[in-house]
Amino acid sequence: MAEVENVKSLGALLNGIAQKVYYNNAEITEELLKSEVYPDMPQDDFHSLHEKMRGVLKSIATADMDPTQLEAFLTAQMRKLGGGGLSSEQAAAMGRFWKAHRARIRESLQAQSRWEPSLRNVNWRVDLQTASSRGSTSNTPVALVELELGRNGQDSEFVCLEFDELKVNQVLKKMAEIQESIDSIVHHS
Template sequence: MAEAEASKCLLALLNGVAQQLYFDKTEVTQDFLHGQLFPDMARDHFDAFYHKMTALLKSIATADMDHAQLEAFLTAQTRKQGAGGVDLEQAAALSRFWKSQRVRVRESLLSHSRWEPGLRGLSWRVDLQTAAGRGPVALMEMELGGGGQDSRFVCVEMDEDQVHQVLKKMADVQASIDAILQRT
């Protein structure tokens, strides 16, 4: 019975850590988790345990581990028990937690990594203005929005030099993305 209770408390701790890290639940604090789940554990032991579980959960979530990766990771963690690893019960709890929460954690990480508002659409045209003697003018209309918000439209007018500057910046961004992709 004590083993089952410890497993429930560990799962609750992992859920609490996930609430803090990925679901913005500020009311779930380290003190709260200690008092509710492990009140009999010395504070320094709880703090070390809490930080170890937090680090493991961050590693698992950052890598978005699938079942095979998770099992390999947890097997490696059980082998280094004395050096900050986990025991079999803790590995089983981490595995159960990740199997049930992987999708939610991944969605949270993705939503936190998006810029808001995002670019929903882009249209442009070039107008020739002969009466004033100006050269061609590019008009770019961007549709911005995100997260269920109504769209906002922004219209930008650019001359030929400004268009070239924008195109250069876009080429620089593309080169940076390509360089990152080549490293991975």
């Protein structure tokens, strides 16, 4: 019976850590978790357990471990010497928790790393202007670009741009410069 209670407590602790770290629930604190989940545990022991489980969960979430990676990682954690590793029941609780929460934690991490507003869609076309308002013909191509921008959970905003051939070439040149900068950074790191 004590093992079942300990497994439930570990699951509740992991859930609380995920609420605080990944789901931005400011109401969850280390003190609240201690008082609700491990009220009889000494503060120092709880702090050590909390930090260990938070660190292991962070490692798993950062790597977005699949089941094979998770099993290998948890096995290695159980073999750690000096008390820094996980017990078999802690590893089992972590495994069950990660299998149940992987998708939601991954979505949360992706949302936290996204710039806002983000570009949701781009539509473009090239029109050929065949006549002006004065009746003369010009046959000038015009690029029309519609950008759909939005913040997470909000409706989109649309920005429409019109470019002549000179402006299109300027934009393409700037994009090539940006790509060169990115390439130089990537190749040097």
